[in-house]
Amino acid sequence: xxxxxxxxxxxxxxxxxxxxxxxxxxLTSLPTxxxxxxxxxxxxxxxxRATQHMQAGIHEVEAPIYSAKVMVICPSCKQPTRIKxxxxxxxxxxxxxxxxxxxxxxxxDK
Numbered sequence: 001x002x003x004x005x006x007x008x009x010x011x012x013x014x015x016x017x018x019x020x021x022x023x024x025x026x027l028t029s030l031p032t033x034x035x036x037x038x039x040x041x042x043x044x045x046x047x048x049r050a051t052q053h054m055q056a057g058i059h060e061v062e063a064p065i066y067s068a069k070v071m072v073i074c075p076s077c078k079q080p081t082r083i084k085x086x087x088x089x090x091x092x093x094x095x096x097x098x099x100x101x102x103x104x105x106x107x108x109d110k
Contacts, residue, residue: 019042
């Protein structure tokens with residue numbers, strides 16, 4: 001199982017592919033595959049048969065893309081950035097780690 005640098009809810013910028021330059025929110029992350037599903041990016045058409053819950057037809061859905069093709073946008077400085085691990089004080093005097101922006105140093109995980 002690989003660890004991803006992006007999490008569900010992060011705002012990301014697509015770096016390469018047919019959707020290069022688009023921004024969107026991460027809907028789901030698939031760490032075992034190393035992929036993420038981004039809102040409005042990598043739209044594919046799915047042909048669906050009618051069921052009791054869904055109507056038949058051609059539906060447009062977001063398909064997963066590799067997490068290496070996206071870069072996190074820092075919520076405080078609004079810039080695409082790489083991430084670093086920053087020490088964080090946790091309960092009972094234990095130290096943990098959180099994701100932080102490489103440009104401004106602000107924590108991404110609140």
